[in-house]
Amino acid sequence: MTQPLDDILVLDFSTLLPGPMATLMLAEAGAEVIKLERPGSGEDMRLTEPMIEGRSLGYAILNRGKKSIALDLKAEGAVASLRSLIEKADVIVEQFRPGVMERLGLGYDAVRTLNSKIIYCSITGYGQSGPKRDVAGHDMNYVGDAGVLSLSSGSVDSPTAPFGLIADIGGGTYPAIMNILLALRQRDKTEQGVHLDIAMSEGAFAFAYWAHAKGVIAGEPIENGGDRLTGGRARYRLYSASDGRQVAVGALEQKFWDAFCNVIDLPRHLRDDLADPAATKAEVARRIVVKPSAHWAPLLEAADCCCTIVKTPAEAAADPHFTARDTFGRVVSVGGEQVPALPLPIAPEFRGAVADSRAAPDLGEQNTEFGL
Incomplete structure (x- = not known):
């Protein structure tokens, strides 16, 4: 090849x-x-x-x-x-x-x-x-x-x-x-x-292009953990389920946020997450934490709203999607x-053949090959 x-x-x-x-x-x-x-x-x-x-x-x-x-x-x-x-x-x-x-x-x-x-x-x-x-x-x-x-x-x-x-x-x-x-x-x-x-x-x-635009060029303050992509908004942050597993909510676009709100039945007056951000985040957290991740996983998958259960490395390696893609x-x-x-x-x-399982070399394994 x-x-x-x-x-x-x-x-x-x-x-x-x-x-x-x-x-x-x-x-x-x-x-x-x-x-x-x-x-x-x-x-x-x-x-x-x-x-x-x-x-x-x-x-x-x-x-x-x-x-x-x-x-x-x-x-x-x-x-x-x-x-x-x-x-x-x-x-x-x-x-x-x-x-x-x-x-x-x-x-x-x-x-x-x-x-x-x-x-x-x-x-x-x-x-x-x-x-x-x-x-x-x-x-x-x-x-x-x-x-x-x-x-x-x-x-x-x-x-x-x-x-x-x-x-x-x-x-x-x-x-x-x-x-x-x-x-x-x-x-x-x-x-x-x-x-x-x-x-x-x-x-x-x-890796923080948006922080360059906002914090360097525009000169606007960026709060630790409080900006749009770091947990500052209810629609883009982590929430804990009752079993301690975390739900990654990435519902930035309005259609995804609306779908997510429907899944957890968030009250209408809290769905504008800019009106009272703290109140919206608190209520989302309160609703998610009462059920285990196994309850939320199929509902969020069906809603297709950019919200998933956070996987461990071992779970990720066993995910059927990554298995299908080899x-x-x-x-x-x-x-x-x-x-x-x-x-x-x-x-x-x-790349080479998938079946290629070449090992890492032993220390100095090729010294003789190169006359050293």
Whole structure:
């Protein structure tokens, strides 16, 4: 089967999540991805739980189908030993703090003297320049600095952590993939490579486009958890049923809101949710909490009003809809077991066979293959 990236070689110096997920997507589209890992323990994700037969599931699902070289980049002659790979590589992905690759002799300027066509992608929290370029951080810090976390961070007494790794994946992985593919397309025209500066904190801004329009451009205040898309309106928020399960009400459009109000028999004088927002929210909550989620689920489904019961990850994976679409049909081998592979937003037409269950590599598994 021909794949879009089956002639692309990627050298992956990244660890943990943003870079490895990006190179996983490249591998799934046919690229040959070679991970460079430190000898002994390998990259940090290999040590994370849960595990099967001593193998990290997190590492396994993020590094499926890649190759691994164990190499101490600080050792004498280490960089020179990579010269032949660098000369024929198409893409390098690295995730160190700014300046680290330069100190190792693997910075962009050094690499492009060996390979002028290299697409060199650097993923960091704050970018290669600016006052915060060297500041340490994780996803929560980046979405906090981007103003996204302030939009829905819980109450003063009970702060709430972000529900997903918005900066890591949305600000790191996806921009990296998008710009690598754009750079490869540009290289087709110019035969020149480029250094891509991916800052996870900057990538997070796009996830709150409406907050940019309202809070930055219009200068209007945005209350924590109190805006149109963060629970401020009765028609777009979470409500608890009597069994503790939550109902996700997303009835923004009037026709959906009317249908939802009919399901719960909301009094007419409260259906204008802008007249007295607190009263409407309180009454909706009071009506939903008296019945279990099993009562509401079929009624809401029949009403087709953008209102659903919140699923656990395990329930979502077993949902007949995702089963019908074969969302979790791919598997990855971990030790002696096969587990569901991570669903990726790549069209099936560009990926390998569903039956392909390639495992993540053992540490240094390909050292001999590449003469190291």
